Amino acid sequence: MTTTLRPTGPLQKTDDGMASRGYEVCDNSRPVGVIELGMDGAFGTPAGVLRRLRIDEADRRRGRGTIAVLAAEEVLRGWGCGQVVASVPAEAEGALRLLETLGHTERSRNMLKELDREPPVLPAGLAGRRMEETEYALWAELSFDGFRQSWVDRGLPEEQARAKAESSRRQLLPDGLASPGTSIDVLVHDGEVVGHVWVGTRELSPGVVVAFVYDVEVPEDQRGKGYGRALMLHAERIADGTGTGALGLHVFAGNAPAIGLYESLGYVTTHRNVFKSLL
Numbered sequence: 001m002t003t004t005l006r007p008t009g010p011l012q013k014t015d016d017g018m019a020s021r022g023y024e025v026c027d028n029s030r031p032v033g034v035i036e037l038g039m040d041g042a043f044g045t046p047a048g049v050l051r052r053l054r055i056d057e058a059d060r061r062r063g064r065g066t067i068a069v070l071a072a073e074e075v076l077r078g079w080g081c082g083q084v085v086a087s088v089p090a091e092a093e094g095a096l097r098l099l100e101t102l103g104h105t106e107r108s109r110n111m112l113k114e115l116d117r118e119p120p121v122l123p124a125g126l127a128g129r130r131m132e133e134t135e136y137a138l139w140a141e142l143s144f145d146g147f148r149q150s151w152v153d154r155g156l157p158e159e160q161a162r163a164k165a166e167s168s169r170r171q172l173l174p175d176g177l178a179s180p181g182t183s184i185d186v187l188v189h190d191g192e193v194v195g196h197v198w199v200g201t202r203e204l205s206p207g208v209v210v211a212f213v214y215d216v217e218v219p220e221d222q223r224g225k226g227y228g229r230a231l232m233l234h235a236e237r238i239a240d241g242t243g244t245g246a247l248g249l250h251v252f253a254g255n256a257p258a259i260g261l262y263e264s265l266g267y268v269t270t271h272r273n274v275f276k277s278l279l
Helices: 064-078 093-101 133-153 158-172 227-240 256-264
Strands: 003-007 019-027 030-040 047-055 083-089 105-114 126-130 183-189 192-205 208-217 246-252 268-277
Touching (some): 003 030, 083 093, 133 158, 133 192, 246 256
Parallel strands (some): 047 083
Antiparallel strands (some): 019 030, 105 246, 105 268, 126 183, 183 192, 192 208
16 A cells, blocks of 8 residues: 555645645545645744645545655645644544644644523623723733743744734734724723633634634632633623624633633534644
C-alpha cells in the first residue's frame, strides 16, 4: 500500500503570502479521500491549517488517514509553517483520536447555546450597563495583556502571542466601543462594577452568524459570588437583540471552572481546537 497526496488544483496564495491547496488522498494512485490545507498568519509565524480531512468509509481503519496527515505536515513545513492547527467537530471522535495519536494537543474548544425565546432575568440587585469611554481605555489594555498571556501560558512564544493579540484587536475592535456589532457591558452590584462581558457576532460558516462572547471577566476579589453566571445571563440578553438565535464562545481547554459553568448554562461543545509544533 502506497498512500500519497495528489494536488487537485494549483497552489493558491493571498496578497499577504498565505497559501492553500486541496489534495486527493490516493492509495496506489486510486483516490480514497481528500485533504485541504491552508495557512493562518494571525500568530506572527505562519501556522498551517488542516481545514478538511476525509477518508472514504470503505478505506478507513487502514492507516491511510495517518499517512495523509503526516504527508500534509511535510507540505506545511515546506510552506514555512512552525505549527499546524485544526478545528475538529465534536462528533468527529475518530479524527480527534487520530490527531492526538500523532502528537496534537487540545488547546481550546468552541461552545454554542441555542437561546430561549425570552431573555433571562438577572438576579436581584444586579444590573448591566454599557461600558463608558473612561472605563474602556483601562479595560482594553488589561484585556490585551490577558489575552496575550493566555496564549503564552499555553506554549505560544511571546512574540507570536503578542502578534495574535494585536491581530485580534485590529480585526474585532477597530473603533473601540464604536466598533460595528460590538457591545461591551459591565455588571453592577450596589453601585460597584463587578465584572464585564464583551459580545459581538461571528460567522461560524458561510451564511451562519451567531452572537459571540469574546471576553468575560470577574475581578479576582469578586469571584465566587455568582457574578460570572450573571454576566453570561446578561450576555444572553445582549445576544437577544442581535436576532441570531444562538450564542457562542471560545474557551481554553485548561479552564475547567469556566467549561463547567458554560455546560451548566446549556452550552455544548461544537469543535475542539488542536495544535502541533512542526519544528
